[in-house]
Amino acid sequence: MQVKMAAVLSEHLLEGKLLVSTGCILAASLLVLRWRKRRQIRRRIEEERKRREESVRLMRKAIEKYHEQNPGVDGRGILELTLPELSQKLRDGALTPESVLYSYIEKALEVNDDLNCVTVFLGDCESQLKGLRDCSVRGPLYGIPVSIKEHVGYQGHPSTCGLVQYLDVLEEEDSFIVNVLKKQGAIVFTKTNVPQTLLSAETSNPIYGKTLNPHNKTKGPSGSSGGEAALIGGGGSILGIGTDLGGSIRLPSSACGIAGFKPTPNRLSTHGIRPCIDGMTAVPLCVGPMARDIDSLVLTMKALLCDELFKLDPNVPPLYFNEEKFSSVIPLRIGYYEEDGFFQPNPSMRRVLLETKKLLEEAGHQLVPFTPPRVDFAYYMFLKTALFSDEGKTVGDKFNNNIVDPNMEESHRLYKMSSGMKRFLAFCLRPIFPRMSRTLLSAVGARTVTNCWLDQTALQDYQTEFIREWRKLCLDVVLCPMLGPAFNIGYYGRLLAPISYTMLYNILQFPAGVVPVGSVTVDDEKDLKHYRGYNHDPWDKLFREAVADGVGLPLSIQCVALPYQDELCLRLMKEVETLSRRP
Numbered sequence: 001m002q003v004k005m006a007a008v009l010s011e012h013l014l015e016g017k018l019l020v021s022t023g024c025i026l027a028a029s030l031l032v033l034r035w036r037k038r039r040q041i042r043r044r045i046e047e048e049r050k051r052r053e054e055s056v057r058l059m060r061k062a063i064e065k066y067h068e069q070n071p072g073v074d075g076r077g078i079l080e081l082t083l084p085e086l087s088q089k090l091r092d093g094a095l096t097p098e099s100v101l102y103s104y105i106e107k108a109l110e111v112n113d114d115l116n117c118v119t120v121f122l123g124d125c126e127s128q129l130k131g132l133r134d135c136s137v138r139g140p141l142y143g144i145p146v147s148i149k150e151h152v153g154y155q156g157h158p159s160t161c162g163l164v165q166y167l168d169v170l171e172e173e174d175s176f177i178v179n180v181l182k183k184q185g186a187i188v189f190t191k192t193n194v195p196q197t198l199l200s201a202e203t204s205n206p207i208y209g210k211t212l213n214p215h216n217k218t219k220g221p222s223g224s225s226g227g228e229a230a231l232i233g234g235g236g237s238i239l240g241i242g243t244d245l246g247g248s249i250r251l252p253s254s255a256c257g258i259a260g261f262k263p264t265p266n267r268l269s270t271h272g273i274r275p276c277i278d279g280m281t282a283v284p285l286c287v288g289p290m291a292r293d294i295d296s297l298v299l300t301m302k303a304l305l306c307d308e309l310f311k312l313d314p315n316v317p318p319l320y321f322n323e324e325k326f327s328s329v330i331p332l333r334i335g336y337y338e339e340d341g342f343f344q345p346n347p348s349m350r351r352v353l354l355e356t357k358k359l360l361e362e363a364g365h366q367l368v369p370f371t372p373p374r375v376d377f378a379y380y381m382f383l384k385t386a387l388f389s390d391e392g393k394t395v396g397d398k399f400n401n402n403i404v405d406p407n408m409e410e411s412h413r414l415y416k417m418s419s420g421m422k423r424f425l426a427f428c429l430r431p432i433f434p435r436m437s438r439t440l441l442s443a444v445g446a447r448t449v450t451n452c453w454l455d456q457t458a459l460q461d462y463q464t465e466f467i468r469e470w471r472k473l474c475l476d477v478v479l480c481p482m483l484g485p486a487f488n489i490g491y492y493g494r495l496l497a498p499i500s501y502t503m504l505y506n507i508l509q510f511p512a513g514v515v516p517v518g519s520v521t522v523d524d525e526k527d528l529k530h531y532r533g534y535n536h537d538p539w540d541k542l543f544r545e546a547v548a549d550g551v552g553l554p555l556s557i558q559c560v561a562l563p564y565q566d567e568l569c570l571r572l573m574k575e576v577e578t579l580s581r582r583p
């Protein structure tokens with residue numbers, strides 16, 4: 001009896017052992033698989049870096065050859081010309097496209113060595129150059145070298161958004177915007193760096209690394225069009241194409257001291273640009289120009305709003321640039337606000353806003369206080385409808401089989417968190433940190449299609465309400481603060497809330513642009529010490545740290561108009577630039 005029992009027992013034990021060892025083997029093989037997968041990813045990234053290095057090497061060689069064939073040519077004069085001046089000289093024949101292209105590539109190589117802002121130099125720019133020789137009509141962008149943001153489709157190259165799964169997806173054709181640029185004579189010569197997934201303002205990803213700010217390398221260039229802004233701000237490009245879903249053209253333009261314009265959605269074509277969040281239409285992605293000054297933005301908009309664009313993309317309304325609206329001198333009725341009621345601006349942001357307001361008043365415009373309604377609602381709705389409508393699954397899945405960039409770790413966790421966990425944490429945090437609690441609840445998303453449609457209805461109602469307030473005051477345009485100066489490196493990935501200043505005009509679908517005006521002073525820095533924010537919470541503290549040590553960094557203001565009043569928006573931008581540049 002006892003013997004039998006012992007036998008049964010040992011059999012069970014054996015089974016248990018077997019189970020345990022099978023488990024161990026399984027776990028070990030899973031670990032090995034994971035390790036192999038990661039090694040594979042690292043190898044693929046290594047290959048891509050080699051491809052980039054090779055493109056840099058080829059460009060250096062091309063520059064050498066150019067100098068050998070054209071001894072004594074000095075590109076520095078070329079780099080100092082504004083875009084309209086350069087365009088004129090190229091069309092006159094006073095400068096050759098070749099001399100301009102090589103001057104810019106040489107400078108871009110130098111800036112890239114310094115800031116790591118380029119993801120690839122486009123080897124075919126030399127054949128674009130040859131193509132120009134045969135063209136009889138010289139378009140407005142004839143011979144102008146242009147840089148494009150990494151996810152803007154370019155034939156034969158991937159649009160990765162800093163994610164490895166897209167490295168082997170080579171574009172079969174150019175995006176429409178690249179098509180039109182080329183048609184107008186531009187030479188597209190490089191692609192520029194972005195944050196991983198684009199849904200951050202810290203321009204860093206595991207494939208191409210981190211980009212630095214041209215004004216101070218302890219700062220970030222912001223993002224997501226951060227490589228673009230850094231390259232232009234550093235002088236290595238005269239015109240760039242960026243995209244904007246929550247501020248991605250305006251934030252880096254402000255941080256790098258350049259001008260950037262986000263047009264009304266669909267005024268320019270986004271066809272052939274990899275979307276940040278596939279299928280998300282509640283907040284549309286916009287594409288727009290970035291450059292050193294407003295005249296450059298205007299010249300580019302004029303060049304792009306052409307028959308070629310309207311023919312390529314029938315979804316773009318066939319509206320040419322309205323010169324009359326842009327050059328009108330009738331005084332404007334300008335609404336303005338110093339703060340949005342959701343995130344308190346720092347002293348320097350507020351100071352330049354008030355100084356600009358005063359300049360505009362002195363120039364004969366009418367300035368009217370305007371309170372944007374419910375910006376807190378707008379911010380949480382942006383999270384809920386744009387990023388997390390599906391609980392964050394679409395974005396979360398993009399990280400699968402990737403190395404997660406250290407700057408994306410916090411948001412990655414949020415994209416991957418279960419909704420039960422989000423609710424639980426939201427409940428715990430509510431008494432001490434209400435903004436974090438509301439963020440977590442927004443990140444739960446819509447849950448059902450019915451809720452999703454209700455959210456979108458709420459967004460439409462919000463736009464109606466906003467326009468009603470705007471109309472009540474008979475405003476032409478709005479002047480408002482722009483987030484700045486550039487954050488210290490590492491802070492953009494941890495602090496999303498101050499994008500309330502830019503994302504507002506994405507969810508409203510209004511055109512908006514930024515104009516550089518002045519820089520951080522010693523007094524601003526002193527005042528910053530007293531900054532407490534509206535909520536005295538960890539975000540306010542983080543913000544104070546993020547913008548600290550900013551003396552000398554560029555600042556901007558933001559200009560806004562109603563949908564399809566892009567020219568009016570640019571007009572205000574031009575006025576602000578002229579007034580702020582006057583000695």
Ligand SMILES: *[C@@H]1O[C@H](CO)[C@@H](O)[C@H](O)[C@H]1NC(C)=O
Nearest residue numbers: 215216217218488548549552
């Ligand atoms: C860059 O910023 C740091 C503080 O973050 C400051 O100490 C340094 O002086 C700045 N450099 C320049 C060139 O302004």
